[in-house]
Amino acid sequence: MNNALPFSNTELLNMDTPTFLQHIESTFQRVFADGVNLMEYLPENKWLELKQAGLLLPFLLEQHGGRKNNQFEIQEVLRIAGHYGVPVTLRTGIEGALVLQPLLEFGNETQIQQGLQSVFNGEGGGLAITEPKTSGSAIAREMQSYYEDLGDGTVYVEAEKYWQGNSQSEFLLVAAKERKNGRLSKMINLLFVPKQYIQFDVLKSEGLRAVRYAINRVAAKMPANAVMRLSENDALGLRAFQNIFIRSRLQLVGMSHGIMEYIVENTRKFAKKDIKFVEFECKEIEKRYAVSQVLYDYTCKHVAPDAPVSHQLMEANIIKTLSTEYTYDAAQILQKLLGAKGFESGHVASNIAIDFRPFTIFEGPNDMLYAEIYDQFTRVTAEEKEQGVKLDKNQTLLQRIKSDKRFTLTALKERVLPQDISEFLSRYTLSDADALKKVFLGKVVAKLFVFGQTATDDAAAFLLKNIRQDILDCEYC
Template identity: 25%
Template sequence: MSDTATSDTQTDAPTDAADPTQPDGAERRTVDDGGHSSPSFAKGLFVGELHQDLLTPYPTMARRERTKVAELIRSLYAITDDIYDVDRIEQDRWIGDEVIAALGEAGLMGLYVGEEYGGQGLSQTGYCRVSEEFGRIDATLAVVTGVHQSIGFKGIHLFGSDEQKERFLPDLAAGRKLAGFALTEPTTGSDAYDLQTRAEREADGSWRLNGEKRWIGNGNRDVVVCFARSEEHGHVALILTPDMEGFESPFRYDTMGLRGNDLRHLTFKDVRVPPENVLGEAGDGFSIAMNILNNGRMSLGTGSVGAVKKLIDLTVDRVQNREQFGQPIGDFELVEEKIAWMTSYLYGLEATSYATTGMMDAGVEDVSLESAMIKVAGTEFLWYAANRAFQLAGGEAYMNDQPYAKILRDIRIFPIFEGANDVLRAFIALSGLKVLGDELEGLGELDLLGAPVRSGGLVLDYVLSKVKRRVAPPRLTHVHPELRPLAEPISDQVVRLRESSEALLRRYGKDVRTKQLHQKRLAHAAMDITAQVSTLSRMTAAMNESGAEGTATERFIAETYCNRAAHRVERQFDHLERNDDDAMHQIARVTYRRGGSGFELYGA
């Protein structure tokens, strides 16, 4: 599920019954942690474990929730077909209060909020399924509603007190009020821990807030969850409302895309925040922010699924009806390759996205790596798919009366916000390496360069564990028998991920934190392993339900995706040993010293 820019880019048991305590939730599965102390599919890969019970059988929504989701999607299209005018929204630079009101009346502004607060009570899977359709309709619509639900009031839903939920959620779920999420600052972007906005506790228990935030969607609206640091208490999350004295939104940003998304600069000058507006406990602010973003990244992944489906629809119509050289352009191999790449990669991304939401619905607490994976894979796949669709539309795509230019402008921010993708790659790799490092007793006390040579006991442990993994590698067994040839290579991939990760830890020790090219390779290998397992789990469920013959076409697409993903994994491992990283480093430094390219063929 990686390297989308390259030309190569791309369960037998019945599902358990729905949990009666979750009337509208996704169907639940028993979580088997495979003996590891912290059940996490992706983190387990780094220590050579394959927690297949977390992804198999493939999760499904309960029948009642599927019905509710279908009704909500029908309502969504009824609204957008009637009053959602993309051209007007671009001109007015706002999707319109009437659109927000209509979405709220239809129950689309509080999808996961409990029914006791006026919401729909959807599971994470149900919420993301509706979010997929937001993304399919229009990126601006997806972002405005996503800022509101995925991150805006998510903190109140997850961490709010009963009183806070009763006070805020009914109006937010009904769309009578809009929510924002204020984390980014002028000097703090990817390094979200190092906030400069300050909040200090007063003698009466209130908090005094000073600082500024930038690029905040819905920042001038009704409720803003803001994050700050306290010298005494650490990070704190505060619920702000526009009537608080000293809280201002001095200007709106003029953006390249998402023109209908109201993006604001916020300033706080001695804003008094009452104690009842503290979210969670003082000191929990950073953890709350990261939990919210983990949730938001899932809907970005499924929103990308929806947007690519729209691009494929546009492109197929184009290439089948546009003729050149006496035949439809869709008959040319270079066109077919682009369509096939989009279709096959979409299958794997969709499988992985809903496998991740299914894990959350099943009670798996740690899906932080998986949510980062689908955000990275989904947003970059969408960007490259849009470029291919643009290319196939030819010169017409360059005309503003066509949808392609707006799509490109809108989605370019996706790999940047809610965690820049390169930062998330490092997060995936270093989180996995940390789990492995914690398991390797004594590693931290060694000079890791050449450590196996100087520490006989550690060499013995390393050799014995390697032999054990090779003799009894982790195996993916919960797949349809006809899919086992695709499952078998995954065992070797997991073993090799563990061994490659351990080799890097022993070679670089704590300096592995600076080896970002290696981190990227490990992250992409783990992403593609996760995607293969998710795809095989999805395909197994389809074959169990409809039989091998009834799923032949789907199976062919899944096989193609898995074969390509397996090749990408092997390439990542090979590049750990054979690469031109040093040359890239040196060329970059030369370029910095010259203040630019510095090599003019024809000097002035």
């Protein structure tokens, strides 16, 4: 077992999955026995207790002291954390998916040891990507953060980042480009930057007050071994960088599904269903929950923590968009049903909607991702490329769906498209969409992907209703 971890025995590692997850659930119940104030920063001692009880072990590879590779365990710890509020599951996801997984994949032994020590014995770390002047263009040429090799075993790092969860923690993994001869390369690497090199300006956010956000500025000379080189090849390096977000989006449904369950529980607890419209709204939440379950199951079955995910970009964007969109919808419905209580500070369900809304924006605004979903749908997959398949851009969307294994291999036999939707898909070819229509067609594609896997008739009907609305938006945009 890795000496950086705080465990003196292998008890947690030897537990079977049900026992381990029950242990995590019991730990949450004990740590938050007196409740948790989601309007203030989560107490660091309680967060450390959760981590030392094994909360993040599913995110660790076995060779670094983690549990056996099990995607279900990753999703489950995120889901369990979601029952204690958006900030709790968000922080679990930040340190697990956005810190530990990239650190172990790209860090050297020294960086890994230092990072694990900070995460499991201290205040952990964060991932710094977004910049104030470019926002969502994290990977685009607009990124200005850089490091420059000074030739004496040191690098000079200049970066300005913001909206990173876990700002002010013990370190940040900072995304930056290498600068040579005054020019920035296209290559993006990560740097392991300890807190001592970072200046923080705390941000006052509308929600998520239990997670520390800040503008982080680095302008310092650091040891050259701070660089975590993703690849020596520009194209492979960019792909590796994108892979961080693909995996994060695939796993995000663990967080959103836990929050969805939290919403359902509070709906059942506080809503009076003897009023017809209230009963209707409660059913609307239940339908969104059923779709969330499909997305959750997909990740558990089709993602592995030790396997590449670069070929699952379309699926990752579908999971990110729909899981966050439907969970946010459900949170808004609950807040409405609560009436005045829905705006009362400190009420267990009052802050869900405002805390969850950023999920529809972070890691790519949903509308932008819908357009990307359409683009990914109309390109050959990695498997098709290997087989020499070339897509005929004159084929219809319906023909593409019927030939795309991403849809056909996961679809249930009983899920047959209604004639009106089939006719709509037959009117568009792969090359027909302009930039605006791609957004609405991406929504249609995303929901068709889930429709094929949906076991319940209510959820299937709900998705078809949504698809028809997207079709109207597409036709009249």
